[in-house]
Amino acid sequence: MSDSDSRPAAAPDSALGALTDAARRSDLGLVLGTLAVIYAAATLLTATSGLNSVVGLLETLTFLGLVYALSALALNLQWGYTGLFNIGVAGFMAVGVYTMGMVVRSPDPAFGPPGLGLPLPVGILAGTGMAALIGAVAALPALRLKADYLAIVTLGLSEIIRLTLQSSAFDTFLRETIGVGTGGGRGMGMPDNPVRELFLVDGQAGTPTPFGDLVFGIFGDGGLGIAHPILIGWGYIGVLAVVLVGYYLLLERLGRSPFGRVLKAIREDEVVADSLGKNVNLVKIKVFVIGCALMGLAGILWFGSQGNVSPTPQFMPLLTFYVFIAVIIGGSGSNAGSVIGGLVFAAALFEGPRRVGGTVRGLIDAQTPPSFADALVSLDPVTLLAYATENIAPLQFVFLGLVLVFIIHRRPDGVLGDRIETAAAVDLSERPNGGEADE
Amino acid sequence: MSSDSNGPSDVADADVAEVADASEIADAASGGETADAETQDSPVEEAAKHTPTDVPLRVEGLVKQFGGVTAVDGATFEVERGSLTGLIGPNGAGKSTTFNCITGVHEPTAGTIHFEGEEITGLEPYQIARKGLVRTFQIARELEEMTVLENLMLAPKGQVGESAIRAVTPGLRGEVVEQEEALRERAWETLDFFEIDHLATEHAGNLSGGQRKLLEMARALMTDPEMVLLDEPLAGVNPTLEEKLLDRIHDLRADGYTFLLVEHDMDVIMENCERVIVMHQGSVLAEGTGDEIRNDERVIEAYLGEDI
Numbered sequence: 145m146s147d148s149d150s151r152p153a154a155a156p157d158s159a160l161g162a163l164t165d166a167a168r169r170s171d172l173g174l175v176l177g178t179l180a181v182i183y184a185a186a187t188l189l190t191a192t193s194g195l196n197s198v199v200g201l202l203e204t205l206t207f208l209g210l211v212y213a214l215s216a217l218a219l220n221l222q223w224g225y226t227g228l229f230n231i232g233v234a235g236f237m238a239v240g241v242y243t244m245g246m247v248v249r250s251p252d253p254a255f256g257p258p259g260l261g262l263p264l265p266v267g268i269l270a271g272t273g274m275a276a277l278i279g280a281v282a283a284l285p286a287l288r289l290k291a292d293y294l295a296i297v298t299l300g301l302s303e304i305i306r307l308t309l310q311s312s313a314f315d316t317f318l319r320e321t322i323g324v325g326t327g328g329g330r331g332m333g334m335p336d337n338p339v340r341e342l343f344l345v346d347g348q349a350g351t352p353t354p355f356g357d358l359v360f361g362i363f364g365d366g367g368l369g370i371a372h373p374i375l376i377g378w379g380y381i382g383v384l385a386v387v388l389v390g391y392y393l394l395l396e397r398l399g400r401s402p403f404g405r406v407l408k409a410i411r412e413d414e415v416v417a418d419s420l421g422k423n424v425n426l427v428k429i430k431v432f433v434i435g436c437a438l439m440g441l442a443g444i445l446w447f448g449s450q451g452n453v454s455p456t457p458q459f460m461p462l463l464t465f466y467v468f469i470a471v472i473i474g475g476s477g478s479n480a481g482s483v484i485g486g487l488v489f490a491a492a493l494f495e496g497p498r499r500v501g502g503t504v505r506g507l508i509d510a511q512t513p514p515s516f517a518d519a520l521v522s523l524d525p526v527t528l529l530a531y532a533t534e535n536i537a538p539l540q541f542v543f544l545g546l547v548l549v550f551i552i553h554r555r556p557d558g559v560l561g562d563r564i565e566t567a568a569a570v571d572l573s574e575r576p577n578g579g580e581a582d583e
Numbered sequence: 584m585s586s587d588s589n590g591p592s593d594v595a596d597a598d599v600a601e602v603a604d605a606s607e608i609a610d611a612a613s614g615g616e617t618a619d620a621e622t623q624d625s626p627v628e629e630a631a632k633h634t635p636t637d638v639p640l641r642v643e644g645l646v647k648q649f650g651g652v653t654a655v656d657g658a659t660f661e662v663e664r665g666s667l668t669g670l671i672g673p674n675g676a677g678k679s680t681t682f683n684c685i686t687g688v689h690e691p692t693a694g695t696i697h698f699e700g701e702e703i704t705g706l707e708p709y710q711i712a713r714k715g716l717v718r719t720f721q722i723a724r725e726l727e728e729m730t731v732l733e734n735l736m737l738a739p740k741g742q743v744g745e746s747a748i749r750a751v752t753p754g755l756r757g758e759v760v761e762q763e764e765a766l767r768e769r770a771w772e773t774l775d776f777f778e779i780d781h782l783a784t785e786h787a788g789n790l791s792g793g794q795r796k797l798l799e800m801a802r803a804l805m806t807d808p809e810m811v812l813l814d815e816p817l818a819g820v821n822p823t824l825e826e827k828l829l830d831r832i833h834d835l836r837a838d839g840y841t842f843l844l845v846e847h848d849m850d851v852i853m854e855n856c857e858r859v860i861v862m863h864q865g866s867v868l869a870e871g872t873g874d875e876i877r878n879d880e881r882v883i884e885a886y887l888g889e890d891i
Contacts, residue, residue, distance in 0.1 A: 218608055396753040397750060401756075403747050405737045406737065408726065408728070411728075412727060413724050417709075419712055420709075420737060420802070421709050421717075421718070421738075422737075422745075542716050568732075568733060569744055569760045570760060575771055575783070576767065576768070
């Protein structure tokens with residue numbers, strides 16, 4: 145990953161100062177630094193429960209962080225760069241993963257909703273392509289609608305997609321016409337994960353491949369004693385990390401180019417872009433197609449690895465809002481920010497509170513009062529804390545709201561602050577060759 | 584501040600003379616006709632027949648209605664190549680609507696607009712801009728979160744890197760970077776010309792009103808236009824910058840650019856434009872040199888006896 149900008153660095157006081165300074169100036173450093181903080185906190189939280197708990201929690205946090213980062217990057221292209229308010233992220237993810245499932249699943253109805261039985265790579269391509277196609281359709285209203293109305297249309301589209309996939313009538317219709325099914329409200333099982341098959345023969349527990357033997361020998365039973373599913377999970381994280389780097393490089397290149405400049409111009413004032421000869425409508429369609437394709441692929445990598453997908457609750461609009469929060473945390477318009485926003489959201493807002501709540505509840509020796517009123521009336525901070533940690537899931541939304549208000553109010557540019565994301569393929573920070581008329 | 588010692592009127596006079604030299608034929612042809620003219624319609628039509636290539640912009644019978652309101656009612660005029668033509672009129676005369684019809688913001692109800700011999704009536708603004716007819720805005724519209732350099736580098740046409748595929752494909756990106764380097768150099772030179780090079784890395788949102796006007800003109804020039812439509816370029820600009828802006832406009836006209844200037848300030852138009860079009864109640868009331876306009880009775884009447 146490239147250096148984000150070339151601000152002159154203050155003279156570092158120490159080796160550690162130099163290290164943090166270097167980290168702050170490079171996107172990779174920022175991402176790794178964020179991960180290090182998350183890992184340290186998670187390790188502290190679970191240190192007493194043994195290595196498996198630690199590595200397991202790190203695996204969960206990293207997986208969620210990466211999938212949110214992927215989704216946030218895709219959304220950042222549309223919303224952060226171009227200002228297109230797409231609130232249909234969940235829908236495009238559903239299109240991606242469902243299309244993949246329908247293309248790859250066995251045609252035999254005995255195994256649930258039938259599919260076309262094609263290889264997985266074909267399914268992934270088809271899913272990404274279908275999301276891009278639906279994105280192009282969604283872009284048509286985008287050409288005529290202002291931000292708020294586009295938001296309503298995309299939200300509506302996302303719900304139409306979810307409810308269509310949930311409908312058993314649609315399932316029956318597809319089975320009768322093209323011979324594939326969605327599974328309706330019950331959802332469908334996902335194809336075998338090739339990463340799992342890298343470790344286990346035919347994905348069967350207990351029969352490791354030579355590679356699996358090697359890994360399990362060092363980290364699993366034969367060595368550190370980490371549970372095999374966690375190790376396989378880390379293998380999948382490797383795949384996600386590679387794709388994330390791909391997303392990041394692709395979007396950085398798009399942003400740092402004349403194309404990115406047009407996107408920024410459309411975000412700022414599309415009348416100006418139009419008056420300067422830029423075909424705003426065509427560019428908007430392109431952005432929808434690219435962004436929705438990336439969302440579709442993110443959906444495949446995320447939900448395709450979860451064994452089973454179903455329209456509700458997995459693809460509720462809440463998912464879209466989570467992705468928006470990730471982008472907002474990182475600062476819209478910044479790719480590095482989107483990655484960090486995804487990691488921070490997953491760790492600190494999504495998964496973290498539950499874990500912390502559980503751990504704290506375990507430490508408190510008090511009865512949980514049956515209702516909030518009872519907890520309040522007791523006037524006992526321990527009882528209140530017991531109540532809060534016991535009911536962390538609903539309270540999490542309150543916390544989420546507070547964080548969102550705080551960030552929008554105090555750090556509107558995201559946790560990284562104002563970042564210079566140059567929209568050009570060359571350095572614009574100073575005049576090349578010094579220039580002759582410098583003052 | 585500026586290196587030349589000429590006052591604004593000196594510069595204007597000198598440049599009018601220069602342009603007269605540069606486009607003698609055009610001036611002689613149309614000037615002769617308009618001098619004899621009693622009505623504005625027939626000489627314009629005559630000129631259109633005789634000097635098509637020297638008339639980049641020709642507006643004929645332009646009508647624009649909004650609901651029941653007729654904002655422009657049969658306006659016909661033309662702009663000669665290399666001229667600085669002023670379009671004036673009282674409030675509600677239809678100047679802005681005419682401007683918006685020419686630039687494609689509004690679709691005319693009737694009438695035709697030709698640019699460089701090609702009909703551009705009803706085209707989208709971006710299509711018109713690509714043909715070399717570019718505009719500025721009355722209230723400067725900067726891309727505030729973009730730097731001054733980014734604002735300028737956005738404008739040029741034919742940027743290969745505006746294709747998403749070329750922007751990201753490793754083998755093709757070399758060409759993009761090469762073009763970007765050339766554009767960056769041109770952007771710096773343009774900033775030098777407008778004497779705002781010290782602002783190059785500022786966000787455009789941090790610029791003052793006058794600097795924004797300069798930036799907007801610089802950005803319009805970066806598109807390589809044949810003709811620039813200026814919508815009240817001096818509105819809200821302090822006198823020092825006003826002089827600088829006018830100097831630049833005259834310099835550019837000397838380089839062969841054509842300008843159509845919409846202004847409500849009579850003095851600005853009279854001092855700087857050698858051709859003036861007066862609009863009133865949606866149609867062209869008079870057309871001619873500053874002196875002709877000054878002495879035109881209908882114009883005086885339309886301006887309610889105001890001293891022009």
